[in-house]
Amino acid sequence: MSSNALGGFRILELSTGVAGPFAGKLFADYGADVVKLEPLSGDEARNLPPFFHDHPHPEKSLSFLYLNTNKRSITLDIRTAQGQQMLTSLAGKFDAIIESYPPGYLDNLGVGYSDLSKVNPNLVMTSITPYGQKGPYRDYPGDDIIYEAMGGIMYISGAHDRAPLKHGHPQSLYIAGITAAYATSSALFARISIAKGQHIDLSMRDVSAAHHHATPTRYSFVGTVERRAPKMEAGSPKGGAHFEGIVPVQDGYVGATFQRGIQRGSYSDYVKLLNREDLDDPDFPPIEFPARIPSDKDELLLSALKDWSKFDYFNKAASESWVAAVVQTSQDLVEGEHLNERGFFSEMDHPVVGKIKIPGEIFRLTGSPWALRRATPLIGQHNKEIYCGEFGICEEELVQLRRQAVI
């Protein structure tokens, strides 16, 4: 019995980068016992920028600190025979393994799914790879920009007369982590009915392709191929179907739309929203904005918006039921009232960086809430606790394993 939602589960994470660790973090943050297995020199993701106080150091990567809260860390060199033997015995005590080695790598070491499931038939193993375990691209390298390119999101993003554009932040990796988490959780649930574990084959490029149901549907129903559309002109609705690009205001940018509730609002109400009744126009349709508005009106509204600050516009528009957004900076998110009042941030006390405010709860399970139970682990911080305390390896043996560079 546990007040943590996932308190009964033990997850072993053999994964680097962002996707696998984010999946592991979701399990750990909601209560599972997640053990991160690192190479002796530490997970390479400990080198991912940015760093605390811009000081490159394996315990100070902010990306790593964020992605590994609530986990424990052990080290093991799985390339050694002894390491493989130990991993095999570890697998017997875990419900799931999340791994992101290239296809076939663990099999070649004798610790792939087919080997480990013999030791533990209940094991769920989730393999996160660029293109999946099968197919002509299985050995192709992957990367955030490659997933966004090969998944189709990039082609439809950006300006039609410029290069296709990716997200400026590695979003494809985070969403692959979410996917790995829900798929793993589903397979854990399935054990109730099928009484065994299974292997999950996840392709990160396919996760990026899954962002958009409309493009495959439209091609398969009517044969149309979308492209980067002129209506996305940033900072300008010129040539646009809707005035809903990102538009500049006094101190930044807002997402301004003419949508109000579930309908299109009226021009007259929109100029009232801007406190610019003087721009009202009796010749303009009184009920709904037309699908396309004349460019002279665009110009007028753009210039009226320039008198607004981003939060004044956002708060007024949103309180009056207009669909609106504000391009927030990290500072806005960290210091803004809303997330702070919702308890999104926690304080982590970390042995190397000290006390630090850190983003935490994602969704609120009111009956078994999110909690920061452990700070992000140091490299191999829990070797003794786990190997000796939970796997009965004696302390002398641990020292020997260290001297042989196995742990």
Add this chain to the structure above:
Amino acid sequence: MDGPLSSLRIIDSTTVLAMPTAMYLMGDMGAEVVKVETHTRGRGGGGGVTYADNVPPNNNHWNRDGSFHALHRSKLGITLNYKIPETIEAFKDLVRVSDVLAENNRPGTMERLGLGYEELRKIKPDLIYFSFSGFGYSGPWKNYQGIGRMFELTSGVSQFTGYPDEGPRRVGSAWFDPPNGWMAVFAILAAIHHRNQTGKGQWIDHSMYQMGASTVGDALLDYIANGRNGKLMGNRHTSKAPHGAYKCSGDDNWIAISVESDNQWDALKNVMGNPEWANEDKFGDVIVRWHNQDDLDSHIKQWTRNFEHRDLMNTLIEAGVPSGAVLNPKEVLSDPNMKETSIFEKLEFPAETGMGTRVFLGRPWSMSETPSYIRSPGPDLGGDNEYVLGDLLGRTGTEIAQLYELGGIGKEPEPMDKPGTIQDFTREIDQGTLRSYDTEYKKLLGIEP
């Protein structure tokens, strides 16, 4: 063998994009998902209406929109008009035999109907009640309406996204809708695991904004620790170079190249035939390459424009240079690797619909023991009224007939929806919103009868 979630029953009282995505995934995974609609409002499909082959359907047009089927496949469908008290009772009976209720109504709506969590837990103590909203149920912005395509901006992703000389941009899809749906599946399952251990249900407060912010956690820490905000990155990376999209031969074809190590750079130089410029000192190591990216990119794009984007990808990868073609939607669908994975799936519609066989988004993963697949097309409006109210909830034929009589349930929209308009592709191509209109698409997808 059945899907991983085959013992679950879920009530789907959700609309738009994110939550219907969560619900169809759980349906694909075998859960019995009962989509609750009302026949007295239009039937929104979560996008423009897309009729098969752009031809107006000759019957039941409200059941024929392709985007509706993309989002609501693998679900049962019932209609409940809440103005009729008997339907509220039917809803509560459905709650009694279900594991999960998922809803994304405006805060307060369910309470007004007597269907809020506090009310429903009285009749089903271990119910998992999942509420999905833009900003969550607390905090100063709780009453603001939130839609997926706006959260890129508010959640902090847009501070990075855009051409640096221009300003922030949204990407070409409602980015945070599907991932919010995926996170919702994880959240619901977490509560199910907890219920299975403790016997207790709970209410889940899920906010799109907060979920979006969780995907930029590293950037938020960069501000907290270093006082740094994000900046527009174009297609560049914080440390890799070259890193970008480069134009290839043909119309609007591009390749993405991502070089990190010196080995990869040497490999790229080799493929390019070791041109003189590439051996200049200013490109000699990753740090100088990164600092001289404008120069570097202008050389590389002179070279890439001579090649077909997919051929070039294969050549580069063969040589050890990470790269990927920037595929358009048609190329994604016909990509050879996609035949080996579960990301696209064919679905054959019943003959009387005239919709033929179509390809939909599947799932970006597969499981070795418990298959997931599109279990059925999206439900006809009220298509499962008889099964759910009769077989599941034990209403007699007479009681069901009375409900139809009262207008509590129905199978046709009232008032009748206007059929959607047929799309004018030529105009869209002229306006630049479409790349092309392909007449051979069914042959290419292998869905022609």
